[in-house]
Amino acid sequence: MAQVKNRLTPFFENITFDREDNELVLNFGPQHPSAHGQLRLMLHLQQEQIVKAHPDVGYLHRGMEKMAENMIYNEFMPTTDRMDYIASSSNNYGFALAVERLIGLEVPRRAKVIRMMLLEINRLMSHLFWLATTALDIGAMTIFLYAFREREYLMDIIEGYCGARLTHAAIRIGGVPLDIQDDFLHQLRVFLNKLPQNIKDYEDLLDSNRIWRMRMEGVGTISTEMALSWGCTGPMLRASGVAWDLRKEEPYELYDEVEFNVPYSDVGDNFARYRIYMEEMRESAKILYQTIEMYEKCVKNGETELMAHAPKYISAPKIDIMTQNYSLMQHFVLVTQGMRPPVGEVYVATESPKGELGYYINSQGGPYPYRLKLRAPSFWHTGILTDLLPGHYIPDVVSIIGTTNIVFGEVDR
Amino acid sequence: MAQHKVNYTQDGGLPVALTSIDKIVNWGRSNSLWALTYGLACCGIEMMASGASRFDFDRFGTIFRASPRQADVMIVAGTLTKKHSEFIKRLYDQMTEPRWVISMGSCANTGGMFNTYATVQGCDRIIPVDLYLPGCAPRPETLQYGVMLLQKKIRANKASKAQKAKRLM
Amino acid sequence: MRAYTPKDNVQAKAYYTDRYYVSPQVSKEEVSTDAVFESDLAAISAKFEVKESYLQKGQMVVYINANDIYGVLELMRDELEYTQLSEMSAIDWLAKDDTFEIFYQMLSMSKRKRIRVKYFIKNGEAVDSVEKLFRSADWSEREMYDMFGIEANNHPFMKRILMPYDWQGHPLLKTYPLEGDEFAAWYEVDKIYGKEARDIIGPELRDTSRVDRYDSERFALLGHEVPKGTKITDEKIPTEQSYQEDGGVFMVSKFDKKTSKIIDDPQR
Numbered sequence: 001m002a003q004v005k006n007r008l009t010p011f012f013e014n015i016t017f018d019r020e021d022n023e024l025v026l027n028f029g030p031q032h033p034s035a036h037g038q039l040r041l042m043l044h045l046q047q048e049q050i051v052k053a054h055p056d057v058g059y060l061h062r063g064m065e066k067m068a069e070n071m072i073y074n075e076f077m078p079t080t081d082r083m084d085y086i087a088s089s090s091n092n093y094g095f096a097l098a099v100e101r102l103i104g105l106e107v108p109r110r111a112k113v114i115r116m117m118l119l120e121i122n123r124l125m126s127h128l129f130w131l132a133t134t135a136l137d138i139g140a141m142t143i144f145l146y147a148f149r150e151r152e153y154l155m156d157i158i159e160g161y162c163g164a165r166l167t168h169a170a171i172r173i174g175g176v177p178l179d180i181q182d183d184f185l186h187q188l189r190v191f192l193n194k195l196p197q198n199i200k201d202y203e204d205l206l207d208s209n210r211i212w213r214m215r216m217e218g219v220g221t222i223s224t225e226m227a228l229s230w231g232c233t234g235p236m237l238r239a240s241g242v243a244w245d246l247r248k249e250e251p252y253e254l255y256d257e258v259e260f261n262v263p264y265s266d267v268g269d270n271f272a273r274y275r276i277y278m279e280e281m282r283e284s285a286k287i288l289y290q291t292i293e294m295y296e297k298c299v300k301n302g303e304t305e306l307m308a309h310a311p312k313y314i315s316a317p318k319i320d321i322m323t324q325n326y327s328l329m330q331h332f333v334l335v336t337q338g339m340r341p342p343v344g345e346v347y348v349a350t351e352s353p354k355g356e357l358g359y360y361i362n363s364q365g366g367p368y369p370y371r372l373k374l375r376a377p378s379f380w381h382t383g384i385l386t387d388l389l390p391g392h393y394i395p396d397v398v399s400i401i402g403t404t405n406i407v408f409g410e411v412d413r
Numbered sequence: 414m415a416q417h418k419v420n421y422t423q424d425g426g427l428p429v430a431l432t433s434i435d436k437i438v439n440w441g442r443s444n445s446l447w448a449l450t451y452g453l454a455c456c457g458i459e460m461m462a463s464g465a466s467r468f469d470f471d472r473f474g475t476i477f478r479a480s481p482r483q484a485d486v487m488i489v490a491g492t493l494t495k496k497h498s499e500f501i502k503r504l505y506d507q508m509t510e511p512r513w514v515i516s517m518g519s520c521a522n523t524g525g526m527f528n529t530y531a532t533v534q535g536c537d538r539i540i541p542v543d544l545y546l547p548g549c550a551p552r553p554e555t556l557q558y559g560v561m562l563l564q565k566k567i568r569a570n571k572a573s574k575a576q577k578a579k580r581l582m
Numbered sequence: 583m584r585a586y587t588p589k590d591n592v593q594a595k596a597y598y599t600d601r602y603y604v605s606p607q608v609s610k611e612e613v614s615t616d617a618v619f620e621s622d623l624a625a626i627s628a629k630f631e632v633k634e635s636y637l638q639k640g641q642m643v644v645y646i647n648a649n650d651i652y653g654v655l656e657l658m659r660d661e662l663e664y665t666q667l668s669e670m671s672a673i674d675w676l677a678k679d680d681t682f683e684i685f686y687q688m689l690s691m692s693k694r695k696r697i698r699v700k701y702f703i704k705n706g707e708a709v710d711s712v713e714k715l716f717r718s719a720d721w722s723e724r725e726m727y728d729m730f731g732i733e734a735n736n737h738p739f740m741k742r743i744l745m746p747y748d749w750q751g752h753p754l755l756k757t758y759p760l761e762g763d764e765f766a767a768w769y770e771v772d773k774i775y776g777k778e779a780r781d782i783i784g785p786e787l788r789d790t791s792r793v794d795r796y797d798s799e800r801f802a803l804l805g806h807e808v809p810k811g812t813k814i815t816d817e818k819i820p821t822e823q824s825y826q827e828d829g830g831v832f833m834v835s836k837f838d839k840k841t842s843k844i845i846d847d848p849q850r
Contacts, residue, residue, distance in 0.1 A: 007776050008503055030500050033450050033479040037457070038497060058744035059497040060454055063529035063760070065729075066753060070594040070760050079526065085455035101639055102608060129458075132465075148465035155462075165462075166455055166550050228665045231718030244691050337598060344608025346639050347687055347698065349668070360687065362673055365605030367596050375669040375687075383721040409454055412494075412744060440832055496746040498770035523787070530753055530762030531745065533770050534786040561825050568827065 022046060028397070030059045036133065036401060037408030039382065043389070043397070050397070053389035055382050060412040068372035072338030073099055073173060076372075081167040083376060085409045086129045087122035089158075090352040092171040097252060098348040098359035099173045102341050103313050108305035110298045111175035112254050117188075117291045118158070118170055119253070120284045124195075125154050126353035127281050131202065134274075134402035138215055143202055150191075150198055157187050173339075174314035175307035185292055195285050199278060206274075216270040220388060220400040223268060230387070231380040234355025235280070236404060239273045241266035246351035258290045270403045277405075313339040338367025347375075354378055354405055376410035431571065438572035442485070442511065443564035445474040449484035449508065451501075453491025456518035456550045460490045463553030473560055481507040486563065488556070489542075492520035493533045505540045513543045513567070515559055518550055525549060590677040591756040610636040618693055622662050630654050641696040648684075648701045652710045655686065655699070659715055664688040664697060667716040670723070672730045674756045680705045682732060686712075703732070711737040729754035761788050 028041035038059035044052040064083065068076050080095045081088040093115060100107065107115075128147045135143035155165040160181050162170035170176065206212045222232070227240040237244055243264040247255040263279035265272035308314055315334050316327035343365045349358035355377025362371040381404045389397060431439070448470075452460050464470040464477055478484045481504045493501060505514070516536050519525035522545050524534035536542065543566065546559045613623050613635050619642045623635055626644065630653060633645040646654055658664040668687040675681050686699040703709060711734035713720045723734040724743040731752040733740055742749060750765050751758055761767075771783050830836040 006502065006506075006774050008499060008506070008774055030497060031451060031504060033477075038453060058742075058746070059494055059500075060492060061494055061496065061531050061744040062492055062527040063531050063753060066758075066760055067527070067529060069756075082455055082526075085458060104608075133461075145466040148462060149467065152462070152465075152467045165552065166458060226717070229717040231666055231668060231716070233666075242691065249691075249694055337596060340603075340605065342606040342608045344610075344638060346608070347641065347668075347696065356668065358668060358687070360669065360671075360685075368594060371671075371673045373669060373671045379721065380718050383718065386720075387717065444831070444834060495766070495769045499773055502774050528788055528790060529760055530758070530766040534788065538783055538786070539770060539774060558825070564831075565827060568831070 023051065026394075033137075036406050038412075039401070039406065039408065041385070041389075041397070043394070045394070048393050050389050050392055050394070053385055053397075055385045057379075057382055057408070057411050060408045062413065064413040065372055065374060068369050070368060072367045073341070073369070074335075074338070076369075077172065078167065078169045080374075081169050083374065083409050083413060084126075084352060084354060084357070084378075084407050085166060086407055087126035087353050088166065088168045089118045089122045089170050090126075090350065091357065092169060093119055094348065094350045094352065094357045094359050096171050096173045097350060098346055098361050099341065100308075101348050102344065102346045102361055102363060103310070103339075104342075105174055105308045105310055105313065107175050107308050108303065109254075110179075110295070110303045111306045111308075113291055113295045113298055114176050114180060114306075115171055116253050116255070116258075117180070117288065117295070118161075118168075118176075120287045120291065121154055121158060121188075123284045123353045124281060124288075125151055125158075127277050127284070128154075130277060130353075130402075130405050134399070135206070137398050137402045138212065140206065140209075140212065143205060146198070146202065150195075153187075153191050157184060157191070160184065160187070172307065174310065175305075177306065179306060180295070185295070188288065188292065192285050192288055196282070199281055203278060213271065215395070215399050216274055216403075219270045219392065219396045220403065221267070221269045222384065222388060224266075226384070226387060227268070230384040232355065232384060233377050234351065234353070235273055235276045236355065236377075236381055236384075238262065238264040239276055240268040246349055246356060250349070252350060254291075254294070257294070258287050260287050270399055273403045273405075313341070340365055340367055349375070352377065354407065354410065355381070357410075374410075374413050376413060378404075378406045378408070378410040382406050382411050431569075435572040436568075439568045439570070442572070443567040446486045446513075446560065446564070446567075447478050447484050448475050449481055449487045449504070450477045450479050451487055451489055451491075451504070453489070453493065453497070454520065456490035456521070459550040459553055460488060460517065460556060463556045468553040468557060470557070470560075473557070473564070475560065481505075482509060484508055485511065486513045486515060486560075487540075488515045488517050489521040489536045489540075490517040492525060492527055493536045493539070494531050495533055496531070498533050498539050501536065502539050511572075513563060514540055515544045515546065515556075515563060516542045517546045517556060517559070518548055520549075522547065589757060592759050593756055594760075608638060610638050613637055613642060616642075618695055619697075622658075622695075622697065625662055626654060626657060629657060641698060643698045643700060646699060646701050648703050648707070648709065651684075651686070651699070651701065652712055652715070655688075655712050655715050658688055658697070658699075662690070663692050664690040666691065667712070667718050667722075668696070670712075670719060670726070672726050672732055674730065674754065675702075676705055677756055682730065684709060684726075684732070708733040708735050710735050713737055728752070731755070761786075 024045045026043045026045055028043060030038040030040045040056040040059065042054045042056065043050050064079055067079055077092055077095060080091040083091045128151045132144040132147035158168060159165050161184060162168050162178060222236065222240045224241045227237050243262055245262040248262055260283045263276050265276060307317060311330055315321065315331040320327040321331045341363045343363060345360065345362040347358060347360045349356045357377060358375030360373040360375065361369050364370040388400060392400065462468065487505060487508060516522050520527060521536045524532045533539065544559050544563050546555055548555055613619050616637060619637060623632065623642065623644065626632060630650045631647055635642065635644045666689040668689050670686040673683040675683055681702045681704055683700055683702050688697045688699060709732060711719065711723055713723065721743060723737055724741065726732050727734065727740055728742040728744050729752055741747065745753065751763060767786055768780060771779050825837045
């Protein structure tokens with residue numbers, strides 16, 4: 001077949017030949033090893049300093065909100081996995097919580113404990129991944145290998161639970177479908193016993209490292225007003241002085257029964273965010289120890305329910321479906337037609353590892369949501385780069401993008 | 414996968430007679446496949462995990478290079494959207510021959526679960542693909558097995574400069 | 583003649599609707615049941631017209647006029663301590679009465695309360711941008727324009743954000759099909775190769791349940807893959823999964839399952 005030229009002609013977008021000023025337009029393209037996904041940053045540079053930054057997103061826009069308008073609620077659950085694909089269960093959980101609040105369901109206690117365990121494990125996974133990639137971008141490649149090793153332990157535990165390493169779909173509307181496997185608690189305890197030493201190893205490598213401190217301290221300072229105005233939440237906001245954590249302020253699940261602290265800083269630079277992530281890992285470990293105890297108490301009290309009992313919306317347990325006729329019929333109807341929640345709307349926000357992950361569901365009584373809006377924290381954390389980057393140098397761009405912890409599945413949905 | 418009228422097999426699928434020069438060159442090429450970092454979405458995380466400490470990629474001789482000029486194989490890991498399709502074609506054109514493409518994951522194979530307006534239904538609508546890996550996301554072992562299959566494929570074909578270049582059209 | 587399907591909402595529809603089913607409503611409460619919300623509502627309605635207000639699931643919903651949005655949000659930010667705009671977007675009611683419903687989700691951290699401010703606009707109208715009050719509206723309004731076609735006045739950069747800049751059509755409208763219209767279907771082919779390539783590359787395969795009757799060659803035989811197009815006669819299928827060729831590769835140790843050690847301990 002003859003070679004047919006394609007229509008992509010080479011063009012020099014970053015070099016304009018007739019400019020009077022010294023400005024260079026640099027395209028930090030959609031494929032870049034430090035771009036954490038598909039971020040296209042167009043930077044106007046004056047020698048090495050940035051005068052204008054324009055982030056261009058949308059290279060991973062897959063149309064999830066429109067998909068939700070065409071899928072039943074349970075069918076949409078695996079799609080939410082792919083939003084923040086590093087901590088998948090937190091997206092699943094946010095969606096499940098939103099639908100449960102819309103319907104008015106009460107989830108059984110054992111399922112709540114398991115969900116909390118999954119959420120905190122996902123938080124640890126997400127923070128370890130953040131540490132690995134940020135360190136890799138700045139040049140500390142050892143941390144990348146060590147943090148991924150820790151992450152592999154956690155992924156093994158979750159794979160033993162639900163079968164998937166990365167995109168879990170382990171949480172359903174109404175509870176969890178599976179009980180934890182036999183050596184889940186044992187493996188989790190072994191991991192948690194090693195975790196403080198591991199975190200201390202990373203801190204020893206990084207905290208007093210001159211290069212790390214020079215690249216992180218004083219760089220990317222976000223003031224409180226800018227953080228509030230740009231809709232920053234999560235560690236970005238806590239680093240800028242506002243101690244706002246949805247697990248404490250609007251407690252969901254059983255977070256009001258566990259004790260943990262919320263680290264915050266009032267400096268707002270990269271180093272503050274780094275310290276907050278490390279402290280949050282320790283707090284997550286604390287929560288996990290307490291949830292292990294809560295789970296064992298649940299087992300002792302004999303609470304075995306894993307899914308809420310609401311026959312209009314939730315299917316029966318599998319054993320009933322396989323043996324009872326009416327359970328099978330109801331399950332069939334729920335799977336083929338979908339559950340029909342009441343008419344109304346709800347906005348529910350949870351504290352995902354990246355920030356406030358919100359789901360706005362407007363239901364008109366049909367099996368498909370009429371409008372589902374996903375409030376992803378990384379969307380505005382990418383937008384803040386417009387105001388944050390001018391004044392910094394090019395190497396700072398990499399460290400700032402690293403510490404803002406952007407995941408492009410969320411930004412573009 | 415796309416259904417286009419491209420003839421993929423060389424020599425009609427019969428085993429190709431290889432000279433020793435071919436064998437040496439193929440041996441060198443297959444054991445030092447430098448991969449282009451092309452992690453687009455969730456499969457990119459699994460690709461990173463397969464390059465990390467547990468499933469090491471370096472034992473295949475594979476190093477992840479960021480520049481397409483220095484890469485042999487492009488592992489398309491993740492969803493290809495229509496906004497991005499122009500760039501994947503640019504990057505593929507910039508890769509120097511011989512070059513191969515591994516399509517990793519459902520989204521790169523066929524568009525995956527995203528049957529929507531903004532998703533390219535398979536990266537082979539844009540670039541010719543040598544290996545398709547199923548999964549969502551494929552495990553790192555799958556990716557490594559895929560790399561080994563690609564190595565086998567490289568060793569089975571002729572290595573001469575007059576290699577019939579794979580073009581989509 | 584095929585049946586007439588109305589084109590004002592081409593999203594998936596439930597194929598069975600119970601004729602006598604009345605959907606329950608999510609409960610709405612009076613604002614007066616919550617003191618904080620009551621005082622907030624009094625402050626807003628002192629200066630602007632509030633068409634409707636109620637409490638739903640612990641959050642207050644306030645309906646105002648479209649022109650008042652800048653003033654209301656300024657009041658809420660400066661006096662009522664609603665310092666963060668969590669999100670804003672639109673809902674498409676064009677099929678019902680040719681309007682859009684725009685909502686703004688506000689958060690007050692000091693009071694721990696959330697308010698949803700909503701209003702309706704007619705098709706073709708533009709909204710006032712609140713980007714000067716909350717910078718997060720900058721990108722939210724761009725996304726609203728991209729997805730629905732609703733422009734915002736006084737916005738610094740009203741361009742598409744999620745779709746490519748030369749896209750035609752606003753995807754989240756109910757009249758836009760999930761799989762995209764004709765423009766979307768050929769977008770990447772036209773852009774990269776030109777219209778002539780449409781025949782060569784072929785249309786998108788969007789049928790998820792399509793089964794190709796010739797597709798079963800070696801489909802389930804993982805580990806025995808062959809290049810596409812090779813003719814498979816009734817040769818013997820090798821029983822052992824081979825990672826390398828039979829003769830092995832020079833200087834690369836051949837994988838042998840018998841001599842390899844399987845590490846099963848997750849703690850290693």
